[in-house]
Amino acid sequence: TEFNLGNLCCELTPAAASLWRKAVRHYRRALRVRTEKLDPVHFAATAQNLATAFRAMPAGDRLVNLRKAIRLYATAFRIYVAARLPAKCADLHNNLGNLYLSLPSPPAAPCKNIRRALRHYARALESRTRSQHPGDYAVTQLNRGYGYLMLAACDATANLQPAARCFHEALSAFLQCGDAAHAEIARHRLDSLAALTAGDGAPRAAPAPV
Numbered sequence: 001t002e003f004n005l006g007n008l009c010c011e012l013t014p015a016a017a018s019l020w021r022k023a024v025r026h027y028r029r030a031l032r033v034r035t036e037k038l039d040p041v042h043f044a045a046t047a048q049n050l051a052t053a054f055r056a057m058p059a060g061d062r063l064v065n066l067r068k069a070i071r072l073y074a075t076a077f078r079i080y081v082a083a084r085l086p087a088k089c090a091d092l093h094n095n096l097g098n099l100y101l102s103l104p105s106p107p108a109a110p111c112k113n114i115r116r117a118l119r120h121y122a123r124a125l126e127s128r129t130r131s132q133h134p135g136d137y138a139v140t141q142l143n144r145g146y147g148y149l150m151l152a153a154c155d156a157t158a159n160l161q162p163a164a165r166c167f168h169e170a171l172s173a174f175l176q177c178g179d180a181a182h183a184e185i186a187r188h189r190l191d192s193l194a195a196l197t198a199g200d201g202a203p204r205a206a207p208a209p210v
Contacts, residue, residue: 002030003046010053017059024053036079044079047072048092055099066103073099086127093124094140101147111154118147130173138173141166142186149193164193 006026009019027050036043051072054065073096080088100117121144128136145166152158167190174183 002026003034003042003049006030006046006049006053010049010056017057020053020057021059024050024057027053040079041083041085044076044083044088048076048095051076052095055095055102063104066099069099070096087133090124090127090136093120094128094136094143097121097124097140097143097147101143101150105154111151114147114151114154118144118151121147130169130176134173135177135179138170138177138179138182138186141173142170142182142189145170145186145189149189160193160196164190167193 003026006023009023009026012019027046030046031043031050034042034046051069054069054072057065073092077089077092080092097117097120100113100120103113105112105114121140124140125137125144127133128140130137145163148158148163148166149160152160152163167186171183171186171190174180174186
């Protein structure tokens with residue numbers, strides 16, 4: 001199906017710009033069949049994946065693509081709320097957190113979108129609990145930690161302790177799941193975090209995302 005072809009384009013590594021464009025075309029074709037009226041949940045799933053493709057697309061107008069992704073995520077979120085699917089809503093909150101970390105904040109409020117991202121991660125964790133969804137919990141904590149790291153880089157009143165707590169939580173949960181690859185990412189971020197401080201907990205510089 002067009003939906004599965006879109007997923008395939010997204011899963012190929014590395015996903016070049018041409019593959020993301022193909023994914024967008026496949027998802028748009030899928031939405032002609034998976035309409036909101038006839039199949040709202042599958043419509044929402046397709047809209048969500050289309051949003052993710054726009055968010056990840058390296059070519060074209062980055063800001064325009066991110067705004068398209070926001071609108072599509074909002075559509076999917078509305079349907080998932082109506083269908084009472086908290087796990088799907090949590091997925092979207094995690095995705096929106098990632099999106100807002102990528103979206104430049106206005107000059108007058110340089111931390112605005114970072115704070116938005118952190119609110120979405122907190123909402124995701126309401127459903128992505130460690131006891132019920134340890135893998136998803138770990139992923140969101142990892143993302144949240146990087147959000148706090150970015151916040152400390154743009155807000156002189158912030159510190160790195162929340163980021164450290166999130167990375168520790170992510171590392172522990174990944175180890176609990178037996179996910180050695182992602183545990184190593186969390187460990188690397190903790191090591192990078194230690195290099196940012198000089199004994200007083202103040203941020204010195206931010207490493208690139210792992």
